[in-house]
Amino acid sequence: MPITLGIDTGGTYTDAVLVDQASGTVLAWAKALTTYHDLSVGIGEAVAAVFAGQVVAPTDVSLVGLSTTLATNAIVEGRGNPVCLILIGYDPALLQQYGFERDLVTQDVVYLHGGHDGAGDEIEPLDVTAAREAILARRDQVEAFAISGYFGVRNPAHELRVRALVEELTASTNGQPLPVTCGHELTTRLNAVRRATTVALNARLIPLLHELIATVRRALDALGVVAPLMVVKGDGSLVCAEWAIRRPIETILSGPAASVVGAWYLAGRRDVWMVDVGGTTTDIAVLRDGRPRLNSEGAQVGRWRTMVEAVDAHTVGLGGDSLVRLDAGGRLAIGPRRAVPLCVLSTTYPGVVEALRRQAGQRQWDGLATQFVMRQRRTASELSETERALMQHLDGGPQALAALVEKLRYGSLAVRQIEDLEARRLILRAGFTPTDALHALGRFERWNAAASQLGAELLAKQAGLSPEAFCERVVSGVSNRVTTALVSKLLSDEAAPPDWARENAAAALLARALGNEPASDLDCQLALRHPVVAIGAPVEAYLPRVARQLHTELIVPPHAEVANAVGAVVGSVVQQLQAAIRPIDGDQRFRLHLPDGVRDFGTVEESVAYARQVVPDQLKALARQAGADHVEIQISRVDQSAPVQAAWGQPIYLGTQLTFTAVGRPAPVQSA
Amino acid sequence: MSEILHKIASSLYAGEAATVADLVQKALDQGLAPQGVLSGGLIAGMDEVGKDFKAGILFVPEVLIAARAMHAGMGILRPLLVAGDVPSAGKCVVGTVQGDLHDIGKNLVKMMLEGAGFEMIDLGTDVKPDAFVDAVRQHQPQIVGMSALLTTTMVNMKTIIEALEEAGVRGSVKVMIGGAPVTAAFAREIGADGYAPDAATAVDVARGFVG
Numbered sequence: 115m116p117i118t119l120g121i122d123t124g125g126t127y128t129d130a131v132l133v134d135q136a137s138g139t140v141l142a143w144a145k146a147l148t149t150y151h152d153l154s155v156g157i158g159e160a161v162a163a164v165f166a167g168q169v170v171a172p173t174d175v176s177l178v179g180l181s182t183t184l185a186t187n188a189i190v191e192g193r194g195n196p197v198c199l200i201l202i203g204y205d206p207a208l209l210q211q212y213g214f215e216r217d218l219v220t221q222d223v224v225y226l227h228g229g230h231d232g233a234g235d236e237i238e239p240l241d242v243t244a245a246r247e248a249i250l251a252r253r254d255q256v257e258a259f260a261i262s263g264y265f266g267v268r269n270p271a272h273e274l275r276v277r278a279l280v281e282e283l284t285a286s287t288n289g290q291p292l293p294v295t296c297g298h299e300l301t302t303r304l305n306a307v308r309r310a311t312t313v314a315l316n317a318r319l320i321p322l323l324h325e326l327i328a329t330v331r332r333a334l335d336a337l338g339v340v341a342p343l344m345v346v347k348g349d350g351s352l353v354c355a356e357w358a359i360r361r362p363i364e365t366i367l368s369g370p371a372a373s374v375v376g377a378w379y380l381a382g383r384r385d386v387w388m389v390d391v392g393g394t395t396t397d398i399a400v401l402r403d404g405r406p407r408l409n410s411e412g413a414q415v416g417r418w419r420t421m422v423e424a425v426d427a428h429t430v431g432l433g434g435d436s437l438v439r440l441d442a443g444g445r446l447a448i449g450p451r452r453a454v455p456l457c458v459l460s461t462t463y464p465g466v467v468e469a470l471r472r473q474a475g476q477r478q479w480d481g482l483a484t485q486f487v488m489r490q491r492r493t494a495s496e497l498s499e500t501e502r503a504l505m506q507h508l509d510g511g512p513q514a515l516a517a518l519v520e521k522l523r524y525g526s527l528a529v530r531q532i533e534d535l536e537a538r539r540l541i542l543r544a545g546f547t548p549t550d551a552l553h554a555l556g557r558f559e560r561w562n563a564a565a566s567q568l569g570a571e572l573l574a575k576q577a578g579l580s581p582e583a584f585c586e587r588v589v590s591g592v593s594n595r596v597t598t599a600l601v602s603k604l605l606s607d608e609a610a611p612p613d614w615a616r617e618n619a620a621a622a623l624l625a626r627a628l629g630n631e632p633a634s635d636l637d638c639q640l641a642l643r644h645p646v647v648a649i650g651a652p653v654e655a656y657l658p659r660v661a662r663q664l665h666t667e668l669i670v671p672p673h674a675e676v677a678n679a680v681g682a683v684v685g686s687v688v689q690q691l692q693a694a695i696r697p698i699d700g701d702q703r704f705r706l707h708l709p710d711g712v713r714d715f716g717t718v719e720e721s722v723a724y725a726r727q728v729v730p731d732q733l734k735a736l737a738r739q740a741g742a743d744h745v746e747i748q749i750s751r752v753d754q755s756a757p758v759q760a761a762w763g764q765p766i767y768l769g770t771q772l773t774f775t776a777v778g779r780p781a782p783v784q785s786a
Numbered sequence: 787m788s789e790i791l792h793k794i795a796s797s798l799y800a801g802e803a804a805t806v807a808d809l810v811q812k813a814l815d816q817g818l819a820p821q822g823v824l825s826g827g828l829i830a831g832m833d834e835v836g837k838d839f840k841a842g843i844l845f846v847p848e849v850l851i852a853a854r855a856m857h858a859g860m861g862i863l864r865p866l867l868v869a870g871d872v873p874s875a876g877k878c879v880v881g882t883v884q885g886d887l888h889d890i891g892k893n894l895v896k897m898m899l900e901g902a903g904f905e906m907i908d909l910g911t912d913v914k915p916d917a918f919v920d921a922v923r924q925h926q927p928q929i930v931g932m933s934a935l936l937t938t939t940m941v942n943m944k945t946i947i948e949a950l951e952e953a954g955v956r957g958s959v960k961v962m963i964g965g966a967p968v969t970a971a972f973a974r975e976i977g978a979d980g981y982a983p984d985a986a987t988a989v990d991v992a993r994g995f996v997g
Contacts, residue, residue, distance in 0.1 A: 205953075208923045214954055232915065232948045265952055307954035697941060756975035758937055762967040766940055768975060 117141070117170055118177040119339065120683030121160065122372055122676075123153050125183070126393025126435050126452070129679035130160035132170050138379070140673040140680060142169045150539045151490070153184060154329035161337055172338035176782050179683030181346040181372035184326050185319050185365045190416040194318030195257040198222045200248065201310060202272045203229015203237060203264035214307045217418070219314035222256065224248040228272045229264030233698055234705060234712040237264070240272045245279055253284045253292065260317035262297035262310045269712050270298040293320045293360065298709070300363065301412075301421040302692040308412065312363060312420045319362035327355045344741055344780055348413060348424025350375040350406045350681070351688035352780050354741030363422055366415050369678065370397040370427035374406040376681025377647040380671035387642065389596060389657065390678065391650035393435040394452045396596060398428040398603050401647075428603040432595050434549040434651065437485075438588055440576055448591050454544035457553045459486060459512060460565035466544075469514050470568040482519060484569045486544040487532055488512035497540075504531060505540070512544060546573055551588040552655050554581060593659035594628055600664065601640065628663050642666040649677035687742035687778045691733045693725040695770040718770060722751070725772050733776045742778025749774055790816065794827030794859065799834050801851030803858040810859045820866040824903065828859045832901030836986035846894065849985070853897035860900075874905040876996035877927035881909030881918065883942040888935035891965060894985035895931060902989045904929075915942070915949035922955050928996050931988065932978075934965040943968075944976040960995040964988060 116135040122128065131143040144163030149156040157180075165172055188194055199220050206225050209215050215223075226248070228240035249259070259280045263273045273296040285291040295316050297309035331343060345358035348367040358365055373390040384404040390397040400407040406425040413424035431450025439447045460466040466486065473483045489508045497505065507518055515532070522528040535541045550566035552558035567581065574584035598614065601624065605612050614621045625631045627640045645667035648657040653670055661668035673680065694707045695718055706713045706721040709732060715721040730747050737745045754768040790813045797805040806828075813823045835852045838844040844852075878899055882892045889911045896906050907925050909917055918930060930950070934940045943963050950956040962980035963973050973981035980995065982988035 205923075208919075208953060208955075211923055212955065212958075232945050232952065304948055304951040305954050305956075306952050754975060756972035757969050758940070758967040758972065759969055762937055766937060766972070768941060768944060 116176055117174050118179065118683040119161070119164070119175045119341070120179045120181075120372075120376075120676075120679040120681070121157055122181045122369065122678040122682050123148050123157060123183055124369060124392050124678065125395055126433070128153070128156035128160045129676045130157075130164040131673070131676045131679040131683075132164055132175070133680055133683060135684065140380075140676070142167050143673065143676040143679065145676075150187075152329065153182065153326060154333050157330055158333035158337070161333065161339070165337065173340060175339050175341045177683060177780050178334060178339060178341050178343045179346060179352055179685070179780075180330065180343060181368040181678065181682040182326065182365060183369050184322060185362050186367060186369070186415055188319060188322050189315060189366065189418060192416075193322065194219075194315075195321045196220070196222065196255065197258045197260055197314060197317040198224060198248070198252045198256045199260045199262070199310060199314045199317070200224045200226060200245070200276055201262055201264075201306075202226045202240065202266070202276065204262075204306060204310075209307070217307055217311045219311060219318060219418070220260075222252070226276070230266070230269040230272070232265055232268060233696065234265065234269035234707055236269075236271075240275055242275070242279070245276050246283065249280055249283045256292070258293040258295070258317035258320045259284075260295055260310075260313040262306065262313050264306050265304075266296065266298045266306075266309070267302050267304065268707055270296065270709075271711060273298055274710070293317065295320075295360070300361065302694075303412075303421055305421070308419060308421050311418055312412075312422065315418060315420065316361060316363035320359060323362035323365070324359045327359055331355070342741070342781065344683075344687075346372045346375075346682050346685065348422055349408055349688070350425060350685050352683075352685045352741065353687065354739075354781075357740045363420060366420065366422055367413055367424040367427060370399055370429070371406060371425040372681035372685075373397055373649060373678045374399045374401055374425055374427075374681065375685045376677035376679070377401065377649050377671070378404060378406075379680055379684045380649075380673060380677050381647045381669050382671075383645065383647065383669065386645050386647045386669070387600065389600070389646055389648050389650075389653070389660070391592075391596070391648070391653050391656060392433045392678075394431070394433050396430045396432045396599065396650075398430070398599055399425050428599060428606075430595065430599045432592065432599075434552075435547050436592075437543065438546045438548065438551070438573065440481075440573060442481075444577060446577070446587060446591055448548065448588065448595065451543070453485070453547055454488075454542055455547040455549040455553075455561070456484070456486075456544060456565040456569045457550050457561035457563060459488075459544040460562040463512050464562075466512060467562070467565050467568065469517075470565060470572070473514065473516070474568060474572055482516040482529075484546045484572050485515040486512040487515055487518060487536075488542050488544065490540055490542055501531065501535065504528070504535070508541065515543075546570065548588055548592050548656075551585040552652065555585045555589070557655055558652055589655060590659060592656045593663070594630065596656060597628055597660045597663045598624065600642070600646075600660070604642075640664055645669055647671065649674040651675040687737060687740050687745075687776075687780055689733060689737045689740050689742070689776045691729055691736065691774045693729055693772040693774070695721045695725075695772075697767055697769070718753075718767070722770065722772065729772070729774050733774050737776040737778050738781075741781055742776065743781040745776045745778040747774060747776050788818070788826070790818070791823065791826040791830070794823070795831035795834065798828060798831030798852055798855045798859065801848065801855050803855040806855045807858040807862060810862045814862070814866070820863050823859075824863055824867065828856055828863070829901060829903055832856055832898065833989075835901070836898055836989055840984060840986040846890070849894060849897075853894075853901065856897070856901050875903035876929060876992065877905045877907070877925060878929040878931055878992060879907045879909060879918065879921045879925060879927045880931040880933070881913035881921075882911040882933045882935070883939050883946060884912055884914050885942060886934050886936050886939040887911045888933070888965075891935065891985070892931075892933040895933065895964065895982070895988045898985040898989050899931075899992055902993065904992060915946045918946050919949050919953045919955070922950065922953075922959055927959060929992055930959050930961045931992075932961070932963045934963070934968065937967050940965070940967060940972065943978070947977050962988065962991050962995070 132141040146159035281291040350371040377388040409426040436449030437453040546569040553563040553566035554570040570581040642664040980991040
């Protein structure tokens with residue numbers, strides 16, 4: 115039975131879903147809170163819950179797909195293990211002058227003589243002795259090696275030689291060689307600096323992803339799930355766990371990619387805008403011809419620009435769990451800070467309702483009213499003395515923020531300290547959120563609405579509105595923000611990124627188009643040419659207004675709440691290899707750049723024929739390693755030439771690019 | 787425009803090097819600022835030369851003679867301009883690509899850009915991709931200009947752009963190309979930012995890049 119298990123670890127929730135891929139139906143789904151200190155805890159809980167209904171036996175599952183934010187989070191937070199970056203033929207003076215050293219991720223950088231030119235010819239012989247010394251000096255200090263050669267994508271010979279040295283010299287100490295990645299394996303594009311960034315980030319993530327995969331595997335085994343585990347890449351395709359461990363950088367933006375694939379699978383439409391309203395963030399991405407549109411510039415994660423082609427997602431710090439506040443001027447602000455909704459908090463801690471009632475009785479307004487703080491489930495991090503004192507106040511459960519700050523007697527300093535502990539994920543904030551607004555309005559009924567109503571009354575009084583009007587304003591505020599984000603994304607792609615805060619005329623037009631200036635004599639309309647597929651929870655509350663504002667069709671597919679988890683397991687395995695042909699010696703000969711080296715030919719067609727002969731076998735092997743079965747290979751060819759002025763002769767041949775794409779189904783369970 | 791600046795411009799157009807030098811000195815003696823003499827006299831004159839060159843009224847020899855007059859004036863102004871820390875219109879590295887020894891077109895572009903107030907770094911002819919990268923690193927220009935006069939060396943322009951990309955500095959410069967066989971479509975195809983069919987247009991393209 116082709117039953118598959120999809121798992122998505124989001125900013126707030128970890129979702130698990132059982133999909134029968136023969137009929138395309140969702141059999142069961144479950145949610146658990148994401149556990150940042152150890153993602154596998156939340157994953158284990160969600161998976162256990164999805165089997166609790168006994169719709170499917172764990173042993174009937176034939177494939178498990180996981181989309182994980184681990185790589186993205188680790189990069190943003192600067193986590194990772196010590197690695198050594200070996201650069202071959204790079205010019206340290208140039209790197210220093212342009213401040214590119216900051217882009218090298220690690221402090222431990224070794225510069226080796228060697229490297230190639232754009233044609234793939236050796237500039238300088240590789241300094242093997244220095245390479246050997248550098249590796250030997252570090253093999254006990256680092257957990258992985260990263261290698262990037264100058265023009266290594268035009269000729270990987272030096273990268274491959276150093277890689278072999280790493281494998282030889284690190285294996286001799288403990289039997290198993292240390293992980294090692296080369297730049298040419300991760301991209302075929304030029305820019306030696308960004309390749310170095312990408313390959314160093316990759317090396318740093320290897321031990322982290324290895325650990326995650328091992329704990330998830332143990333959690334699955336404990337539940338009796340024996341099926342192979344695959345991971346979603348940033349382009350929405352799947353790779354087996356072993357492959358993901360070698361190339362963890364390819365899993366960045368795995369979450370948004372799974373959302374797009376899930377939206378495509380559940381909605382059955384090939385050309386749509388995907389809006390995924392999560393707890394913490396809202397992702398916007400484009401599906402064209404059934405595939406997520408990729409960012410050809412390479413994905414940006416935190417301060418790093420990588421060379422990983424991932425889904426072109428626009429992420430906004432806005433979701434169902436965004437903290438709703440009134441700023442000093444009494445204006446409504448939603449997000450980007452995340453909070454546990456009052457309705458959720460009071461379900462576990464009923465005392466919260468009483469605390470809110472007390473706050474409502476106070477005459478003086480406190481900007482921190484309706485907010486609470488609590489411990490994260492497990493804390494292992496080192497604390498200062500004052501931090502420990504603060505944490506002790508939270509031993510008995512959530513505390514009202516205002517009361518806590520008063521108790522600590524150091525006012526705004528305490529607020530800042532709490533924010534710092536929050537950033538370190540040691541404590542959680544709770545407060546009024548859009549999810550509470552929906553509960554107070556009676557449009558969503560999963561948790562304790564009493565706390566939401568009290569929170570709404572408190573804030574509404576301050577805003578000078580009725581609780582209903584205040585909640586309506588929060589809900590339409592979310593819709594307006596989503597619409598604005600969609601318009602911003604479109605304008606960024608097609609013209610220039612808008613700056614609504616500074617471009618007053620543009621902001622005024624947008625406000626009129628959104629229907630927020632009914633008194634204006636100018637009416638204008640925006641129309642989105644493709645439908646919006648909305649996923650996440652609960653999109654029915656926010657997205658109809660967005661679709662009306664943009665005069666487009668809204669599709670909310672069944673199981674929209676867990677579309678991201680569906681997308682984690684319904685993708686294909688896709689691998690690609692490139693071969694390029696360039697004229698050399700003034701058009702007398704042609705050089706074929708293959709994934710593993712260069713070869714010269716007398717004509718373009720001979721080069722093409724050779725590539726078509728050798729690359730498909732390499733690619734098939736690669737796709738199988740990545741976990742594919744029934745692999746099909748497509749070849750696309752682009753010849754590049756350009757005209758010269760009349761009377762100067764024929765167009766000039768510039769080169770040929772051959773792209774080999776392998777698409778396969780994930781290989782099924784090996785043992786019965 | 788004052789009388790004397792007008793005279794400088796028209797003498798420059800006529801290619802009278804000695805007169806231009808005399809007039810520049812006289813203008814400075816009258817108390818005019820060096821920047822004013824440069825922009826109102828020399829650059830204004832060179833702009834006229836460029837316009838008429840583009841229109842086919844002037845030809846290469848006349849432009850070269852005007853450029854020589856420009857240099858005569860600059861000889862007097864340059865020490866004062868450096869002292870006065872006058873911001874240049876921009877910095878530009880130029881060269882004829884590897885395998886190509888033609889330099890008249892490249893020199894014309896250099897002179898016209900100099901006339902427009904650009905600080906020029908001339909790498910000469912037969913310039914290897916590495917040398918372009920090194921010059922960019924050393925001088926950090928806003929613009930790289932490349933010239934090729936042979937269909938067989940045109941492809942080297944693509945190699946140089948790739949070398950800039952690999953070095954990670956492609957994003958920090960604008961690349962413009964030119965030369966008799968070169969076309970706008972060729973420039974687009976190899977990823978250059980601009981194409982100029984003649985030296986006067988090169989000034990417009992360069993000003994567009996830094997403006």
